[in-house]
Amino acid sequence: xxxxxxxxxxxxxxxxxxxxxxxxxxxxxxxxxxxxxxxxxxxxxxxxxxxxxxxxxxxxxxxxxxxxxxxxxxxxxxxxxxxxxxxxxxxxxxxxxxxxxxxxxxxxxxxxxxxxxxxxxxxxxxxxxxxxxxxxxxxxxxxxxxxxxxxxxxxxxxxxxxxxxxxxxxxxxxxxxxxxxxxxxxxxxxxxxxxxxxxxxxxxxxxxxxxxxxxxxxxxxx
Amino acid sequence: xxxxxxxxxxxxxxxxxxxxxxxxxxxxxxxxxxxxxxxxxxxxxxxxxxxxxxxxxxxxxxxxxxxxxxxxxxxxxxxxxxxxxxxxxxxxxxxxxxxxxxxxxxxxxxxxxxxxxxxxxxxxxxxxxxxxxxxxxxxxxxxxxxxxxxxxxxxxxxxxxxxxxxxxxxxxxxxxxxxxxxxxxxxxxxxxxxxxxxxxxxxxxxxxxxxxxxxxxxxxxxxxxxxxxxxxxxxxx
Numbered sequence: 026x027x028x029x030x031x032x033x034x035x036x037x038x039x040x041x042x043x044x045x046x047x048x049x050x051x052x053x054x055x056x057x058x059x060x061x062x063x064x065x066x067x068x069x070x071x072x073x074x075x076x077x078x079x080x081x082x083x084x085x086x087x088x089x090x091x092x093x094x095x096x097x098x099x100x101x102x103x104x105x106x107x108x109x110x111x112x113x114x115x116x117x118x119x120x121x122x123x124x125x126x127x128x129x130x131x132x133x134x135x136x137x138x139x140x141x142x143x144x145x146x147x148x149x150x151x152x153x154x155x156x157x158x159x160x161x162x163x164x165x166x167x168x169x170x171x172x173x174x175x176x177x178x179x180x181x182x183x184x185x186x187x188x189x190x191x192x193x194x195x196x197x198x199x200x201x202x203x204x205x206x207x208x209x210x211x212x213x214x215x216x217x218x219x220x221x222x223x224x225x226x227x228x229x230x231x232x233x234x235x236x237x238x239x240x241x242x243x244x245x246x247x
Numbered sequence: 248x249x250x251x252x253x254x255x256x257x258x259x260x261x262x263x264x265x266x267x268x269x270x271x272x273x274x275x276x277x278x279x280x281x282x283x284x285x286x287x288x289x290x291x292x293x294x295x296x297x298x299x300x301x302x303x304x305x306x307x308x309x310x311x312x313x314x315x316x317x318x319x320x321x322x323x324x325x326x327x328x329x330x331x332x333x334x335x336x337x338x339x340x341x342x343x344x345x346x347x348x349x350x351x352x353x354x355x356x357x358x359x360x361x362x363x364x365x366x367x368x369x370x371x372x373x374x375x376x377x378x379x380x381x382x383x384x385x386x387x388x389x390x391x392x393x394x395x396x397x398x399x400x401x402x403x404x405x406x407x408x409x410x411x412x413x414x415x416x417x418x419x420x421x422x423x424x425x426x427x428x429x430x431x432x433x434x435x436x437x438x439x440x441x442x443x444x445x446x447x448x449x450x451x452x453x454x455x456x457x458x459x460x461x462x463x464x465x466x467x468x469x470x471x472x473x474x475x476x477x478x479x480x481x482x483x484x
Contacts, residue, residue: 055276056373057373059371059372059373060370060372060373060374062374064317065316065317065318065374065375065376065377066317066318066319066320066370066374066375066376067317067318067320067376068316068317068318085276088276089276089277090276090277090278091276091277091278092276092477093371093372093478094473094476094477094478095276095278095279095477097371097477097478097479098278098279098287098291098477099279099287101290101291101294101479102286102287102290102291105290183484184298184301184483184484185367185369185484186307186308186309186448186449186484187301187302187305187307187449187483187484188301188305189307198367198369198375199375202373
């Protein structure tokens with residue numbers, strides 16, 4: 026059975042965001058390279074940072090812009106369409122009611138546990154689900170939170186005096202910078218897991234996010 | 248079924264190439280080329296204007312009493328550290344679109360009322376330090392030379408091999424923008440821009456001209472050493 030799964034706005038914003046996010050991460054890593062440490066100059070913070078420049082150099086292949094100014098120009102240009110498509114997506118979810126199939130709520134906790142058991146092979150049958158299972162809901166809800174943290178910490182780094190309340194919210198400039206990078210690592214992990222799960226768990230969902238049509242195992246919409 | 252899922256999946260793979268495009272571009276460190284540079288210029292221009300708007304609306308000041316942290320590196324673009332052969336001959340020329348162009352000698356500057364603060368310094372590279380600075384508010388000099396209407400920008404020149412910066416007048420007139428002659432409670436050294444340098448906690452480090460020679464009020468939006476090489480012009484925090 027083929028069902029219509031994703032409306033055009035969801036599909037368009039999804040792929041635009043894939044492009045913009047890739048550009049934001051690439052140019053962000055280029056900017057990070059200019060000073061690959063967390064903490065005051067000459068007084069590095071003792072925080073977990075697997076990408077500290079003393080430990081590893083960010084490969085040239087994943088950086089965008091060529092040098093610091095080039096990275097800044099990409100980053101500060103792409104930031105706006107990234108925010109706007111994200112905003113369009115969230116507003117669409119809110120006003121179309123689609124958020125009901127995506128927002129992780131306390132009542133999804135038992136279901137999330139059952140899905141975890143299924144993936145860990147502690148349970149044989151796939152728990153019944155609607156459009157998305159509770160673990161998917163938690164991941165997609167988390168992605169929105171992550172985007173929000175990235176955007177707010179980005180503004181906190183860009184305007185630490187005029188938007189000092191934001192910078193303070195993240196614990197000061199150096200900490201805002203740290204949380205901005207933690208968001209990058211987490212986003213990267215999310216993308217890897219997201220793509221792996223598409224192919225491993227439900228390949229039909231790939232067609233759905235491109236054409237809107239879904240012909241897979243989980244055809245129920247709610 | 249007219250078409251098999253396998254063929255569809257293959258077609259989908261080709262469509263998946265879309266997000267791979269920026270990744271491939273990243274691999275060449277692409278700066279946007281002739282196609283995107285004008286787009287960048289336009290958007291960054293809007294960002295500059297938004298920065299000016301934000302400053303006008305909020306007009307916030309940095310906390311002036313922070314605890315010193317980190318180490319301030321020395322920075323200049325000349326091959327060797329820029330130093331005056333005869334400091335007694337140095338003076339600051341303040342002119343341009345002003346009623347009373349003035350040549351400020353070190354004695355005149357020392358006699359002007361100074362302010363001190365310990366604030367966070369932000370470098371475009373991403374690092375920060377907290378350091379104590381002392382100097383004369385830019386607004387004090389402006390009041391003495393009396394800028395004419397239309398003097399919406401200021402150009403700061405140095406003896407550091409052509410290093411210079413253009414500023415918007417609002418940022419220059421911000422109460423924490425100073426011409427600094429003291430660093431960490433002592434007279435400023437050549438390593439940090441002696442005898443006089445521009446300082447402000449509301450701008451990124453590359454906007455803060457060291458080794459000052461001349462301040463020019465103007466009606467033209469002047470670029471700057473790094474600004475002309477790609478850094479954002481406003482550079483406001």
